[in-house]
Amino acid sequence: MNTRRRTVLQGALALLGAAALAPAARAQSEGVRAIFWGGQARAERTFAVFDLFQKKLGAAPVVSEFMGFNDYWPKVATQTAGGNAPDLIQMDYRYIVEYAKRGALTPLDDYLGSVLDLGDFDADQIEAGRVDGKFYGVSMGAGGFCLQVNASAFERAGLPVPGPSTTYAELAAMVGDFNAANGEMRMLQDGSGNEPALENWLRQRGKALYTPEGELAFDTADAAEWFTLWADLRGKEACVTAEQQAVSTGTIDTSMLVTGRAASGFTGVNELIAYQALVKDRLAVTNMPLAMAGGKGGQYRKPTMMWTLAQTSKVKDEAVKLINFFVRDLEAASLLGLERGIPSSAASREHITAGLTDLERQTLDFFANLGELLGPIPPPPPSAAGEISTSLLGTLSQEIAFGAKSPEDGAAQLVSGAKDILARAG
Numbered sequence: 260m261n262t263r264r265r266t267v268l269q270g271a272l273a274l275l276g277a278a279a280l281a282p283a284a285r286a287q288s289e290g291v292r293a294i295f296w297g298g299q300a301r302a303e304r305t306f307a308v309f310d311l312f313q314k315k316l317g318a319a320p321v322v323s324e325f326m327g328f329n330d331y332w333p334k335v336a337t338q339t340a341g342g343n344a345p346d347l348i349q350m351d352y353r354y355i356v357e358y359a360k361r362g363a364l365t366p367l368d369d370y371l372g373s374v375l376d377l378g379d380f381d382a383d384q385i386e387a388g389r390v391d392g393k394f395y396g397v398s399m400g401a402g403g404f405c406l407q408v409n410a411s412a413f414e415r416a417g418l419p420v421p422g423p424s425t426t427y428a429e430l431a432a433m434v435g436d437f438n439a440a441n442g443e444m445r446m447l448q449d450g451s452g453n454e455p456a457l458e459n460w461l462r463q464r465g466k467a468l469y470t471p472e473g474e475l476a477f478d479t480a481d482a483a484e485w486f487t488l489w490a491d492l493r494g495k496e497a498c499v500t501a502e503q504q505a506v507s508t509g510t511i512d513t514s515m516l517v518t519g520r521a522a523s524g525f526t527g528v529n530e531l532i533a534y535q536a537l538v539k540d541r542l543a544v545t546n547m548p549l550a551m552a553g554g555k556g557g558q559y560r561k562p563t564m565m566w567t568l569a570q571t572s573k574v575k576d577e578a579v580k581l582i583n584f585f586v587r588d589l590e591a592a593s594l595l596g597l598e599r600g601i602p603s604s605a606a607s608r609e610h611i612t613a614g615l616t617d618l619e620r621q622t623l624d625f626f627a628n629l630g631e632l633l634g635p636i637p638p639p640p641p642s643a644a645g646e647i648s649t650s651l652l653g654t655l656s657q658e659i660a661f662g663a664k665s666p667e668d669g670a671a672q673l674v675s676g677a678k679d680i681l682a683r684a685g
Contacts, residue, residue, distance in 0.1 A: 312591075357642035358567065365575060381398075397565055400564075402562070406545050409540045434497045447499070447522075448499055473681065546558055593614070641681060
């Protein structure tokens, strides 16, 4: 966890969990508290926008903290349960239903058209922030998941860099040449416990993770086929070992791609810039591998992340001003670039386009080049989806990788466990 505080006193109070920073005891002059996940590159851009907000609007300093994705959600859940959630919470599409239905977030409808000006926002990005007809989440950018690849590693082996038509089977067939040229590096991270990878694979096969009603949309046979696919890739040394994958904590710097253990990773397309800053080899982004030749519709455009407003915030008006500044101010757009995805505001998007680097243009052009691989965004997942992804899918995939369970047993437990979790949440 990384915390930025403006004074030593504020830092000490935060570490002690002192009541002075609890929402009920804070005054407007204390400014906005914000929390987000990400690496150092994202943090520096975010801090710069917060500083600009303070300078241009005469606002109080923004108190903020950031951490890796895996550590982030337990922290936010604990703060929310304790009534001490930061005013602004960076929210993922998969969790917005859960937090909205728990009453942890403030609907933003009353701010639209006044403090919050989203008049030139992409319509799909606005709709993605709605839960049960109310607007909760402001998209910071459009993005989606991709296969980020170490292009140099494939080139060293004389192999084509994965592209729009590359299947999992074709990747497996490259193993001999790839491993011979790249030593200990393997072609793939272990994606068996990666929810976006599973979802993409299901969508290509005409299925989904969840139905619009929030029920499980795949069965035991699907899950067994998925786990078996990765068991085969693991056995052929096409992906990293269970021990290696277990080292990754969800941060960029511990990822298999950055540590050099794998030549690819399932990431957000907007993360190319942050990854490239930490890798000497040339990186590139492409679509997820195809489940079969001619697979279609697996990819979709989603908010990379959203700003949401805590229900417990005592500085709601100021916090919404900060959201609006973050997504609409043109100087802020220049500072943020494409690190959080393609800006949802047409004006911000146009403003930054001319100054993009070649690397940034890859991000901008990614969705335009997908063709039939791009499908519609699915409905927001049910409130228990986060638990299914992190606690169930992640755990079972690791147990299978270590040989403690068979793919078939893991699949049966994934489906029955997911149904149990959904039933309890319902």
